[in-house]
């Protein structure tokens with residue numbers, strides 16, 4: 001980055017810049033995915049002690065980093081074991097314990113977690129069942145068994161959803177992540193137990209499919225045609241959506257976007273994009289299609305994704321198919337190392353420029369009320385905005 005030509009800059013600025021980047025690196029390198037209570041307190045203490053807003057920057061960066069963003073607010077995992085009782089046609093889920101849960105009660109630096117469990121679909125109207133609440137713990141122990149009636153013939157089509165919540169005395173309890181388990185994939189004969197990661201909520205309302213064709217032209221051009229969509233989910237009050245598709249290949253910089261088709265659930269695009277993908281890279285390449293509902297105001301709503309892995313792609317015959325849409329934001333393959341690296345680079349450059357020139361100012365777009373400050377930062381690369389609130393000098397959520 002071209003900030004180093006002028007000799008005029010005073011040493012303070014250089015030191016500031018260097019320490020900013022060092023601290024940022026430290027923040028990136030240390031376990032940002034598992035903030036312990038101690039660390040949180042430490043951060044708040046340091047934050048109070050410092051005037052240069054570095055803690056705010058770190059937090060903003062943490063919120064913006066796409067590899068972190070993937071897991072969103074959800075973190076930690078839950079230990080479960082399963083059993084099927086043939087006589088009663090019942091699935092027994094034992095919720096043993098959870099660990100490394102997110103801090104939801106910021107001032108106390110802890111949470112009051114409980115689990116809510118239900119079936120999808122819930123054919124026998126079993127409803128949701130809950131564990132007890134363990135107060136003030138990020139590593140709660142339950143050892144509770146919850147039972148659901150599921151006839152054997154329904155096992156293959158039933159999923160079990162476990163949702164973690166932080167109990168609050170006032171207001172709505174906070175969602176802390178969930179895991180969804182296909183009962184058909186469980187081996188009930190094996191008595192083992194496993195750890196299941198908590199993830200962002202999966203949007204089960206997503207419907208429909210998109211028609212895609214892939215053609216390969218030697219030496220290395222992948223021609224992607226997005227033909228049309230059908231029976232997409234409605235996202236606007238009109239009962240329709242304004243769909244468009246973002247298309248990219250994980251770990252490569254090219255990103256494309258189709259045009260927006262207004263007020264339809266059966267859009268026709270017939271738009272073609274080209275990616276440069278050498279054959280020898282097929283085994284590590286995935287093409288991602290993400291459908292969004294365009295909105296004039298506010299954020300575009302996700303309408304589902306399709307992932308096409310190129311591992312078994314046949315270059316002679318290509319591919320032409322309808323693909324069902326699903327909420328795949330928790331899928332591993334969407335996590336792009338390229339995007340993570342690019343955001344780190346972007347953030348460093350912005351931080352350096354801000355330290356030296358006080359620019360870009362968006363780095364500190366500040367919104368003050370009495371005792372409350374909101375800082376926000378935008379990343380072009382991640383396509384996201386991170387926002388933190390500071391209340392009476394303390395970092396809040």
Ligand SMILES: [Ca+2]
Nearest residue numbers: 105112167168
């Ligand atoms: Ca709470």
Ligand SMILES: [Ca+2]
Nearest residue numbers: 236242294295
């Ligand atoms: Ca819309």
